[in-house]
Amino acid sequence: MTLNTWWLILVAVGVLVTALVVGVLLGLRARDREDARPAALVSRAERLRALPAFRASVHRRMALLSGILALGAVAVLLGGVVAARPMSAKTIQPVNTSRDIMLCLDVSGSMSDVDVEVLEVFLDLLEGFEGERIGLTIFNSSPVQVFPLTDDYPFIEQQLQNVRRSFDYVDETPEHWVGTLNGPGASLIGDGLAACTMRFDHLDDERSRSVILATDNELAGASILTLDEAAGYAKSKDVRVYALNPVQGKDAEVSAELSNAALSTGGQSYALRDTTTVGDIITEIQKQEATALKGQAQVIRVDSPDLWIALTLVAVLGFLLLLAGALAPGRIGSARSDAPKGRGERVRR
Numbered sequence: 001m002t003l004n005t006w007w008l009i010l011v012a013v014g015v016l017v018t019a020l021v022v023g024v025l026l027g028l029r030a031r032d033r034e035d036a037r038p039a040a041l042v043s044r045a046e047r048l049r050a051l052p053a054f055r056a057s058v059h060r061r062m063a064l065l066s067g068i069l070a071l072g073a074v075a076v077l078l079g080g081v082v083a084a085r086p087m088s089a090k091t092i093q094p095v096n097t098s099r100d101i102m103l104c105l106d107v108s109g110s111m112s113d114v115d116v117e118v119l120e121v122f123l124d125l126l127e128g129f130e131g132e133r134i135g136l137t138i139f140n141s142s143p144v145q146v147f148p149l150t151d152d153y154p155f156i157e158q159q160l161q162n163v164r165r166s167f168d169y170v171d172e173t174p175e176h177w178v179g180t181l182n183g184p185g186a187s188l189i190g191d192g193l194a195a196c197t198m199r200f201d202h203l204d205d206e207r208s209r210s211v212i213l214a215t216d217n218e219l220a221g222a223s224i225l226t227l228d229e230a231a232g233y234a235k236s237k238d239v240r241v242y243a244l245n246p247v248q249g250k251d252a253e254v255s256a257e258l259s260n261a262a263l264s265t266g267g268q269s270y271a272l273r274d275t276t277t278v279g280d281i282i283t284e285i286q287k288q289e290a291t292a293l294k295g296q297a298q299v300i301r302v303d304s305p306d307l308w309i310a311l312t313l314v315a316v317l318g319f320l321l322l323l324a325g326a327l328a329p330g331r332i333g334s335a336r337s338d339a340p341k342g343r344g345e346r347v348r349r
Contacts, residue, residue: 002301004085012080016073064326068319075315081308088304091297099208099290100149101129103136104196105163106215107177108187112167114246114272118214119164121244121278125212126156128282131290136160137199139192140180141221145199185221189213193230193261197239208288209237210267212281214244217258231261240267240288242281 003009048054103122107115126134133149134156147159166177196211211234217227225233234241243262245255259269268284270277 001304002087002089003081004087004303006084008084009077009080012076012083015080016076019076061326064322067322068326071315071319071322075312075319078308078312078315082305082312085303086305086308087301089299090302091299098151099132099210099285099288100200101132101134101285102149102196102199102209102211103134104192104211104213104215105136105138106140106187106189106192106213107138107180108140108218108220110187110216110218110220111214111246114216115214116164116167117246117272118244119160119167121214121272122212123157123160123164124278125281126153126160128278129285132285135199136163137192137196138163138177138180139188139195140177141185141188142180142182143192143195144177144179148199149201185219185223187215187218187220188223189215189217189219190223190225190227190230193227193241194225194233197230197234197237200237200239203237206238208285208290209239210285210288211239211241212244213241213262214246214272215258216245216247217254227257227261228264231264235265239265241265242267242284243269244272244277245269246272 105111105115105118105122111118122136131151133151134153135149136146136156136159137143138146146163147156150156192215193211193213196213200207200209219227231241241262243258245258247254255269262269268280270280274280
């Protein structure tokens with residue numbers, strides 16, 4: 001157990017010590033006043049004090065007063081513990097029911113005129129998803145992961161906006177593109193798609209995994225994997241590919257190759273500028289079953305005052321009961337009736 005504001009215990013101790021000191025001072029002052037008054041002397045008083053009933057009454061009263069003091073002190077200290085907010089550690093493991101989506105963007109020169117539109121589509125897609133984990137990987141001759149899968153949507157939106165703004169400085173090699181030209185050639189679509197497929201985690205879990213691939217499919221150079229081979233690899237990993245084609249309808253052969261690759265994985269190909277593209281992609285992805293993903297176990301601290309509140313109430317209740325017993329008419333005076341009556345007893349003034 002830990003205390004959130006432990007110093008309140010010191011405050012409770014200070015209050016208790018102050019109350020004791022004030023009580024002692026008041027008692028001493030009252031005794032001095034009592035000693036100053038003229039006393040009425042009672043003959044044979046020692047015989048009265050020796051009576052069993054008198055002694056039992058005195059012991060009972062002393063026990064009551066001691067109990068009142070003890071329970072009062074305990075109640076004050078327990079109240080200080082409750083005020084200090086006792087906390088206990090609790091281990092939780094968050095569970096997120098979601099799907100995984102990797103945005104895969106071709107940033108080659110041939111795509112520079114349409115990448116801003118693609119990112120607008122990505123931002124529109126973000127508004128349509130809720131709770132899905134989303135990542136972004138860009139590629140040219142080599143791939144670079146901009147951010148991994150995450151469900152932090154404000155962060156995702158900020159990163160997409162940053163990449164979108166970077167296209168205003170295409171002549172200055174934007175920071176977000178560093179690492180995309182680490183090999184010969186350009187727009188190596190097969191390598192880019194394979195790299196995006198490899199960005200998924202929790203591979204031992206059966207999850208809905210999708211790649212949204214935005215490319216014009218204009219290969220310039222020798223890639224390690226062809227588009228068909230990369231699509232086959234994605235299919236083997238149960239990853240569906242949804243292609244965004246900015247040249248849909250302009251080059252039938254290029255469009256057909258991209259469309260066939262997406263279809264082979266169970267996905268679809270869409271024209272970039274179709275008004276239904278965003279809605280269709282969201283619908284297709286949401287048709288896939290969302291699965292639970294256990295997050296990393298976390299240790300949190302929670303308030304746990306129940307026990308201390310219960311103990312405080314018990315102490316206060318005991319204090320009140322003993323106080324009521326002490327204030328009730330005592331039996332010390334009744335012991336006087338047990339004293340022997342005779343000619344030897346008299347009062348001297």
